[in-house]
Amino acid sequence: MATIFSGIKPTGVVTLGNYLGAMKQFVDLQDDNNAYYCIVDLHSITVQLDRVELMNNTRKLAALYLASGLDPEKATIFVQSEVKAHAQLGWMLTCIAGMGELGRMTQYKDKSQGNENVGAGLFVYPTLMASDILLYNTELVPVGDDQKQHIELTRDLAERFNKRYYETFTMPEPLIQKEGARIMSLTNPVKKMSKSDTNAKGYISMLDEPNVIRKKIKSAVTDSSGVISFDRENKPGISNLLEIYSLSTGTSIDDLVKQYENSNYGTFKQDVAEAVVALLEPIQARYHELIDSPELDEILDAGRAKAETVANKNLAKIEKAMGLSRKR
Numbered sequence: 001m002a003t004i005f006s007g008i009k010p011t012g013v014v015t016l017g018n019y020l021g022a023m024k025q026f027v028d029l030q031d032d033n034n035a036y037y038c039i040v041d042l043h044s045i046t047v048q049l050d051r052v053e054l055m056n057n058t059r060k061l062a063a064l065y066l067a068s069g070l071d072p073e074k075a076t077i078f079v080q081s082e083v084k085a086h087a088q089l090g091w092m093l094t095c096i097a098g099m100g101e102l103g104r105m106t107q108y109k110d111k112s113q114g115n116e117n118v119g120a121g122l123f124v125y126p127t128l129m130a131s132d133i134l135l136y137n138t139e140l141v142p143v144g145d146d147q148k149q150h151i152e153l154t155r156d157l158a159e160r161f162n163k164r165y166y167e168t169f170t171m172p173e174p175l176i177q178k179e180g181a182r183i184m185s186l187t188n189p190v191k192k193m194s195k196s197d198t199n200a201k202g203y204i205s206m207l208d209e210p211n212v213i214r215k216k217i218k219s220a221v222t223d224s225s226g227v228i229s230f231d232r233e234n235k236p237g238i239s240n241l242l243e244i245y246s247l248s249t250g251t252s253i254d255d256l257v258k259q260y261e262n263s264n265y266g267t268f269k270q271d272v273a274e275a276v277v278a279l280l281e282p283i284q285a286r287y288h289e290l291i292d293s294p295e296l297d298e299i300l301d302a303g304r305a306k307a308e309t310v311a312n313k314n315l316a317k318i319e320k321a322m323g324l325s326r327k328r
């Protein structure tokens with residue numbers, strides 16, 4: 001049994017990429033582990049968001065966590081900003097992080113590109129993520145592979161803290177799946193699918209209506225060879241659809257390639273779309289039952305209380321290790 005922590009930013013409605021790369025694993029891991037799954041709203045304010053939209057997104061994400069199969073009896077589900085220790089430890093870790101190492105984070109480089117007024121929050125984001133993870137003595141962090149560099153930084157900060165002060169932190173390891181670790185944009189399959197993409201055709205939201213899903217997959221960018229085979233470099237669009245299809249149905253990519261040997265892209269895309277619709281329809285039905293229910297608030301309140309107890313206890317130890325306590 002390992003301690004697990006992971007989170008998703010409520011910057012928009014979660015995508016099929018977030019689900020296949022992260023959330024699906026969350027569900028598989030909740031049975032035999034001590035799992036914490038967070039809605040990391042403090043991370044989402046690193047970009048400017050409308051306040052009401054953010055509140056709605058937070059609630060939607062909580063409902064989608066549950067609708068996807070997360071069970072509050074097994075996992076602790078909570079909102080990051082409600083457990084104040086995250087921000088406190090985030091500041092303490094910011095003070096031991098270097099400008100150079102933060103500047104090397106590819107996500108920061110990508111998101112700040114060409115923007116001179118980029119927010120300072122985006123720059124220090126990885127120290128808050130380190131705080132989320134280290135606060136619970138986390139051993140495993142299930143993430144998509146875009147987050148690998150941030151986990152490495154978390155380990156560096158933990159090691160630095162342990163050497164400089166006391167042996168305080170557990171070293172976390174990333175848990176990245178072989179398949180689904182990077183679902184790509186439907187309009188530009190060399191770029192990852194993102195919920196904040198300004199072009200909604202690039203992503204499938206977990207709440208897209210079946211006909212919207214069909215349309216988006218039908219217009220997904222592919223190539224002109226007409227052959228259905230897996231080759232990420234030369235056929236990124238078809239390879240991405242094969243991966244989505246495989247993860248949505250549990251059929252291996254090799255079997256799908258054999259099955260579609262003599263098919264055209266039109267038939268293949270239609271079947272991919274139906275597989276995604278079949279995957280998301282039951283999740284959406286459960287989501288609609290939960291979104292306005294008092295049960296959702298009760299679950300989040302209980303999750304906050306549970307997370308807070310562990311986080312506050314650990315924060316007191318970490319503060320003491322750093323000298324943030326009065327000499328009596």
Ligand code: AQP
Nearest residue numbers: 008009011017021022143144181182183193194195196
């Ligand atoms: N395209 C993806 N394929 C596989 N996994 C993905 N993840 C994100 N996109 C993909 C994984 O989802 C988890 C939650 O991510 P996040 O919301 O905290 O941040 P993100 O990685 O920046 O996700 P987005 O959708 O791209 O958000 P925006 O557009 O707001 O920046 C993580 O485990 C991530 O790896």
